[in-house]
Amino acid sequence: MWSESYFWLIWLGVAIFMEFWAMFLHGLLWHGPWWVTHKSHHEPRQGYLEFNDIFSVFHALLAMTLIIYGCEAQPCFFSYACVASGFGMTSFGLAYFVVHDGFIHERLPVKFLARFAYMRRLRNAHKVHHFRDHEHPFGLFLGEYELRWHRNRRK
Numbered sequence: 001m002w003s004e005s006y007f008w009l010i011w012l013g014v015a016i017f018m019e020f021w022a023m024f025l026h027g028l029l030w031h032g033p034w035w036v037t038h039k040s041h042h043e044p045r046q047g048y049l050e051f052n053d054i055f056s057v058f059h060a061l062l063a064m065t066l067i068i069y070g071c072e073a074q075p076c077f078f079s080y081a082c083v084a085s086g087f088g089m090t091s092f093g094l095a096y097f098v099v100h101d102g103f104i105h106e107r108l109p110v111k112f113l114a115r116f117a118y119m120r121r122l123r124n125a126h127k128v129h130h131f132r133d134h135e136h137p138f139g140l141f142l143g144e145y146e147l148r149w150h151r152n153r154r155k
């Protein structure tokens, strides 16, 4: 039986899961076999776009496919879950774009975010990744915790 609360739970669950998914892909693939593409994000950008943006486009297309498929398919648990997952991915993608690309890499006029202590901490943790290129943290929103966890493990 479908209950409306499942919709919100899946939405939220997928949005949170995406942080771990991004951490996993970034560490294993972007800094592994797909460094050719991700390298463009670790070098000074020429113009507004970078080759690395293709990963965001891919995820946006995937989210759109989930939403469109879910809306067109027969109403059932699976089709509702597809729409909720698509919205979860989109929420994460938007937040990632605003915070990571917009705020940290200054591609959007959102400097005011620096007023929030948590945003400054996010930026500091992410700068550690850029400073050392192939090192943690690979996640964004939990970057600081990921960094601390790996430092403690090394001790």
Ligand SMILES: [Zn+2]
Binding pocket: 026, 030, 031, 038, 042, 129, 133
């Ligand atoms: Zn990277």
Ligand SMILES: [Zn+2]
Binding pocket: 041, 100, 105, 126, 130
């Ligand atoms: Zn970055």
